[in-house]
Amino acid sequence: MENFNYVRPAKVADAVKAMKKAKDGKYLAGGHTLLPTLKQGLAAPTDIVDLSGLKNAGVKVGAKSVTIGAGTTHAEVAGSKDLRKAIPGLAKLAGGIGDPHVRHRGTIGGSLANNDPAADYPAAALGLGATIHTSDRKIPAEKYFTGMFSTALKGSEIVTAVEFPVPKKSGYAKFPNPASLYAMVGVFVAQLADGSVRVAVTGAGPGVFRAPELEAALAKNFSAKALDGIAVKAKGLNSDMHASAEYRAHLITVMAKRAVEAAK
Amino acid sequence: MPAISMKVNGQAVCGEVEGRTLLVEFLRDKLGLTGTHVGCDTSQCGACVVHVDGKAVKSCTALAIACADADVVTIEGLAKNGKLHPMQEAFREHHGLQCGFCTPGMIMAAVDMVKRLGKKLDEDTIRHELEGNICRCTGYHNIVAAVKAGAASM
Numbered sequence: 001m002e003n004f005n006y007v008r009p010a011k012v013a014d015a016v017k018a019m020k021k022a023k024d025g026k027y028l029a030g031g032h033t034l035l036p037t038l039k040q041g042l043a044a045p046t047d048i049v050d051l052s053g054l055k056n057a058g059v060k061v062g063a064k065s066v067t068i069g070a071g072t073t074h075a076e077v078a079g080s081k082d083l084r085k086a087i088p089g090l091a092k093l094a095g096g097i098g099d100p101h102v103r104h105r106g107t108i109g110g111s112l113a114n115n116d117p118a119a120d121y122p123a124a125a126l127g128l129g130a131t132i133h134t135s136d137r138k139i140p141a142e143k144y145f146t147g148m149f150s151t152a153l154k155g156s157e158i159v160t161a162v163e164f165p166v167p168k169k170s171g172y173a174k175f176p177n178p179a180s181l182y183a184m185v186g187v188f189v190a191q192l193a194d195g196s197v198r199v200a201v202t203g204a205g206p207g208v209f210r211a212p213e214l215e216a217a218l219a220k221n222f223s224a225k226a227l228d229g230i231a232v233k234a235k236g237l238n239s240d241m242h243a244s245a246e247y248r249a250h251l252i253t254v255m256a257k258r259a260v261e262a263a264k
Numbered sequence: 265m266p267a268i269s270m271k272v273n274g275q276a277v278c279g280e281v282e283g284r285t286l287l288v289e290f291l292r293d294k295l296g297l298t299g300t301h302v303g304c305d306t307s308q309c310g311a312c313v314v315h316v317d318g319k320a321v322k323s324c325t326a327l328a329i330a331c332a333d334a335d336v337v338t339i340e341g342l343a344k345n346g347k348l349h350p351m352q353e354a355f356r357e358h359h360g361l362q363c364g365f366c367t368p369g370m371i372m373a374a375v376d377m378v379k380r381l382g383k384k385l386d387e388d389t390i391r392h393e394l395e396g397n398i399c400r401c402t403g404y405h406n407i408v409a410a411v412k413a414g415a416a417s418m
Contacts, residue, residue: 005283050330179308
């Protein structure tokens with residue numbers, strides 16, 4: 001790993017300033033993607049701006065929405081009793097990311113800023129229609145995820161919090177790669193307060209996406225049975241040593257059924 | 265090079281680090297605490313698990329400088345007054361190891377597990393909770409038995 005300058009500012013404005021000043025800076029959250037990337041020499045930033053000094057961890061559960069600070073670890077999200085009541089699917093998703101030690105360090109803000117195509121959180125953000133709060137603005141999930149490892153974040157912009165609407169029901173099911181524990185396919189289903197249904201898929205394609213054919217079937221009848229015989233097209237899905245595009249397409253319907261069965 | 269200080273196994277320590285110095289490098293190379301191992305160096309295997317501010321983390325995937333002022337416990341910090349920690353004793357008693365390379369991480373993970381989930385742990389829970397700790401010798405059978413017994417005696 002190449003060496004770098006390291007700063008840990010206490011305020012968002014100071015973090016942005018430090019990033020603007022850096023020649024080739026990177027923000028550090030939990031570090032569970034960035035540090036392995038640096039070790040492999042895939043990135044060699046001149047400056048690391050550690051966001052852990054912002055101390056913005058916390059889960060605030062309101063009647064209509066839940067706001068989670070960007071620095072909240074996966075373990076803290078999974079462990080929030082209030083969240084387990086308000087959005088059980090989201091708490092379950094967080095409790096299934098990586099392993100216990102990874103969950104003690106990795107953060108929701110880091111995961112969403114990185115937007116790994118096999119990460120879990122993007123499925124919840126898109127599946128619930130979350131709003132990403134940043135140092136500059138609020139971005140709806142629809143406009144936030146722009147492709148593989150790519151988001152609407154600009155330059156020195158920092159994710160500060162994520163706001164999720166409280167749904168009627170939500171559920172998440174994933175088929176993890178047994179070695180990496182990343183999602184080969186993960187499906188988040190939500191029946192929102194207005195009765196509309198959203199289904200978001202991670203791991204299967206180059207980035208998180210919604211599955212309109214599954215949403216349409218579940219809108220008529222929110223049950224696993226409603227998804228019988230509905231096939232998702234394999235075109236455009238990932239095909240690699242772990243699974244073919246056809247297999248991933250098959251898994252989407254299977255995981256969607258399990259997510260609906262688990263939804264509460 | 266910036267100097268950092270932290271508490272390791274109850275003792276105040278300090279040392280100079282580079283920005284890129286990993287917590288595990290600081291522990292092993294600067295402090296000589298070589299009980300914490302580096303297996304995969306890619307945050308998969310868990311041989312490097314230590315406790316930072318009471319939580320199990322992979323010390324190969326944390327910057328030492330980001331752990332400045334933290335309270336760190338390594339495998340060396342478990343035994344007290346020459347007496348093995350109950351979890352260490354359980355690994356010895358149940359032969360929860362063969363080559364021993366993964367053992368420090370296993371034990372630190374197991375102690376963290378008990379802190380979070382209590383002393384009564386069933387086999388399914390233990391196996392699930394050990395997802396981040398890889399052993400290439402034992403097939404886990406005795407490790408699971410050791411964690412269960414160690415948890416009960418903590």
